[in-house]
Amino acid sequence: MNYENPDLLTPLAADYVLGTLRGPARRRFERVLTRVPAALAATLRWEDDLAGLNGALEPVQPSARVWRGIESRLALTARAPARSAPRRAWQFALAAGLVTVALIAGLLVRERQLAVQPVAALGADAAHPVWQVERRKEYVSLRIRVVGAVERRAGRSYELWALPKGGAPVSLGLLPEEGAVDRPLSEVQRTALLVSDKIAVSIEPAQGSPTGSPTGPVILVASVSARG
Amino acid sequence: MSTTDDAATGRLSVPSAPTATEPGSAELEALLARCASRDAAALEALYALVAPILLGVLLKMLRRRDLAEDALQDVFVKVWQQAGQFDRIRGRPLAWLISIARYRAIDLQRSQRPMLALTALHLELEPSLQVAGTAADAMGLGLGGALARCLDEIAAPQRRCLALAYEQGLSHGEIARAVGEPLGTVKSWVRRSLLSLRRCIES
Numbered sequence: 001m002n003y004e005n006p007d008l009l010t011p012l013a014a015d016y017v018l019g020t021l022r023g024p025a026r027r028r029f030e031r032v033l034t035r036v037p038a039a040l041a042a043t044l045r046w047e048d049d050l051a052g053l054n055g056a057l058e059p060v061q062p063s064a065r066v067w068r069g070i071e072s073r074l075a076l077t078a079r080a081p082a083r084s085a086p087r088r089a090w091q092f093a094l095a096a097g098l099v100t101v102a103l104i105a106g107l108l109v110r111e112r113q114l115a116v117q118p119v120a121a122l123g124a125d126a127a128h129p130v131w132q133v134e135r136r137k138e139y140v141s142l143r144i145r146v147v148g149a150v151e152r153r154a155g156r157s158y159e160l161w162a163l164p165k166g167g168a169p170v171s172l173g174l175l176p177e178e179g180a181v182d183r184p185l186s187e188v189q190r191t192a193l194l195v196s197d198k199i200a201v202s203i204e205p206a207q208g209s210p211t212g213s214p215t216g217p218v219i220l221v222a223s224v225s226a227r228g
Numbered sequence: 229m230s231t232t233d234d235a236a237t238g239r240l241s242v243p244s245a246p247t248a249t250e251p252g253s254a255e256l257e258a259l260l261a262r263c264a265s266r267d268a269a270a271l272e273a274l275y276a277l278v279a280p281i282l283l284g285v286l287l288k289m290l291r292r293r294d295l296a297e298d299a300l301q302d303v304f305v306k307v308w309q310q311a312g313q314f315d316r317i318r319g320r321p322l323a324w325l326i327s328i329a330r331y332r333a334i335d336l337q338r339s340q341r342p343m344l345a346l347t348a349l350h351l352e353l354e355p356s357l358q359v360a361g362t363a364a365d366a367m368g369l370g371l372g373g374a375l376a377r378c379l380d381e382i383a384a385p386q387r388r389c390l391a392l393a394y395e396q397g398l399s400h401g402e403i404a405r406a407v408g409e410p411l412g413t414v415k416s417w418v419r420r421s422l423l424s425l426r427r428c429i430e431s
Contacts, residue, residue, distance in 0.1 A: 014422045017327070018393045019334045020400050020415075026334075046422075049429060051323035052375045053394055059280035060287055062300055067275060069301045074268075074308055166294040 003036045013042035017050055064200040064218045065163045120199050120222040122160075122175075123148055130220075131175055133160070133199065142172065145180040152177060159204045161214060162192040163221075174208050175201065196224055256321035263311035271308055278322065279304070282329045289333035289397035299336055303329045334397050378428035385409075386417045390425075393418060 003009055015021035016029050032039045119142065123129035130148035135141070144160070158177075161169040170192035173183055185193065193199075200221045202214035209215050256277070262270030282303060286296040306328055314324060379387060385407065392398045392406055404414045 010426070011419055011423065014419070014426075018390075018418070018422065019330060019397050020393050020418060022334075022338070022399055046426075047327045048320055048323045049375075049426065050394060051320065051326050053379075053390075058284045060283040062279050062283050062297055066279070066297045066300050067272070070271075070275070070304045070308075073301070073305050074271075168293060 003032055003039050006038070006042070009039055009042045013039065014046050017043060017046035061214065063163060063169050064161070064202075064214070064221055065165075065198060068198060068221055118225045119193075120224050122199075122201055122220045122222050124220070131201075135193075141182055141184045143180060143182050144176060146176055146178050150175075150177045153203070155206050156216075157204050157206050157208060158201050158219075159208050159214070161200045161202065162189065162196040163198045163200055164192045164195045165197060167192070167195075169200065169214055171209065171212065172199070174204075193224070198223055253321055256325075257314075260307075260311045260314045260321055263308055264314070271304065274307070275304060278325055281322070282325060285326055285329050286333050288395050289330065290336060295336060296333075299329070299332045302332050306332070330397070337397055375425075375429065378425050381428055382421045382424060386421045389414055389417050390421050 012021070012029065016026065021029060029039070033043060117135055119133040119135050121129035122131040122133065128148055130146065130150060132145045132147050134143045134145075136143070150158070158175040160172040160175050162172055163169050170189060172185075172189055172193070198221050200214070200218050202209070202218045203216035204214070205216075256274070259270045259274040259277070263274065279300060283296055283300050286299050286303075287293065290296045290299060303325075307325065310328075314321065382390070389403050389407060392403045393400075398406065400411060400415050400418070403418070404411045407414065409417075
């Protein structure tokens, strides 16, 4: 067809933008877009016109794993080499299954590992953990210890989340601001933790998230150590 | 958003070209420009601003949170890779971002159809096609009154077809099944509604 003819192009571009142009025809039009400026212009006009239809546009807060995924996918190709080298080394260390908490703290002795195993160290960087999260064998409970300086915020709490692969975050309860807690895990929490590569901390109201999902900013994300 | 009274028709009309002064648009454009020069902090700031909006769009189309979040990830990877092209085309930044998200959802629907079919066609959420509200307006999306008025001019059944296509990403065939009309009718309804929407916006 003659893609310069606006009478043909306008409805075709509309079909494309609306999404009702499907299959091979859609692929074909995408190729046309790369070489026919009039087709691109017609498409952009429809995009602008129809974007206003996104009506109520109820924003939904993505779970923390989405941004982490973007970061790790782009790190491979997009980061400056100066930054990517140490990062890759760090990722390699995780991929190799090194137990991060044991490395960072250098505290755990073999006997204790039988009973209590590290889950993650939470802190701004590996050298300065604020909380250490360990688990009793079989995930009966979590032991969470404050090992760094917790910045206290009036009326706010820090909530711990499991980030199960392909699912919504599951609360693991509020983090202590001092000392240590031993927290039994429910079946839901245990299952979530078993399929989580990461756990995260968000800032929530004093009583914790009112919705069951993180509502405040996610301030920390940490990888879950290899399961023993 | 500036509107002018059209004395001849007594209707409100809006400039068809996006205005550069829309609040929020400039901020998004600046962030996209920084993304184009490989500033990762700009991508993170952009994400904080628009990811929840895009996830809202994606959820309506894909219905499943895991799929929608995977798609959201793809969208931002693409935005990072194509941010340099935004300057060239000069649409509204949020419209461009929403389009990338919608196209990703449409492509994913193709491969996920068998899985989605069980849930996607329940249509328990009546599509509404509401004109962008304050949050989107702030980012330079809204056509405001003109679009609302133009939508009102489209008859309800036709508008519903448009909504099923735009908001939920249904194909002509799926819309036909959902509204119980022949495929040919649905195709011509959709096409005619779009063209009358365009004529109305331009008037």
